[in-house]
Amino acid sequence: MPIKSTNISAVEHRVEKDARWRANGHRGGVLWFTGLSGSGKTTLALELERTLFAKGWQAYVLDGDNVRHGLSSDLGFSPADRTENIRRIGEVAGLFADSGFLVLTAFISPYRADRKLARGAASDTFHEVYLEADVEACEKRDPKGLYVKARRGEIPDFTGISAPYEAPEKPELAIDTAALDVAQSLAILLDYAERNFAFDG
Numbered sequence: 001m002p003i004k005s006t007n008i009s010a011v012e013h014r015v016e017k018d019a020r021w022r023a024n025g026h027r028g029g030v031l032w033f034t035g036l037s038g039s040g041k042t043t044l045a046l047e048l049e050r051t052l053f054a055k056g057w058q059a060y061v062l063d064g065d066n067v068r069h070g071l072s073s074d075l076g077f078s079p080a081d082r083t084e085n086i087r088r089i090g091e092v093a094g095l096f097a098d099s100g101f102l103v104l105t106a107f108i109s110p111y112r113a114d115r116k117l118a119r120g121a122a123s124d125t126f127h128e129v130y131l132e133a134d135v136e137a138c139e140k141r142d143p144k145g146l147y148v149k150a151r152r153g154e155i156p157d158f159t160g161i162s163a164p165y166e167a168p169e170k171p172e173l174a175i176d177t178a179a180l181d182v183a184q185s186l187a188i189l190l191d192y193a194e195r196n197f198a199f200d201g
Helices: 017-024 041-054 079-098 112-125 135-141 146-151 182-197
Strands: 029-034 059-063 102-106 126-131 173-175
Touching (some): 029 112, 029 182, 041 059, 041 102, 041 182, 059 079, 079 112, 126 182
Parallel strands (some): 029 102, 059 102
């Protein structure tokens, strides 16, 4: 996106990334959870946050519903608004990661192009985590009753029903949350986080 502001210049931080990582005991980064509504994004992100925090990590969840109460309260669910929502989150997640946090984002983020932009904001610290439960499995769970409303036509542009979901082609991690329970999925995530973000330098 073009920058409209003028007379601005980037400011270099005076704390090195390695110093932040050493202080935290882990690298900063982004675990970007993507998948259909009901695939387990928020549940697993919150459980991973709780587990990592208990181990002394600086981890924080950015959740789709929470963000839409504040940062993106002016946006709806049209394709353009979804793109802008993910652009904002990608930038925020990148800043968190740069500060040394491990950011766990729980967003449907249905479009590959938007997730690519989010990856660009976090650079090489971005890890896409695909929770690959299909529509049938998610609709059976329907924890918020959204699929029922979508089937009745009460929710327009609902991903998986009346709006598309573009599955990741090469995610860093994929978990079949239709076949695995929360504990099994969490174990995979914890192992992945420790292998990719632990820092003992």
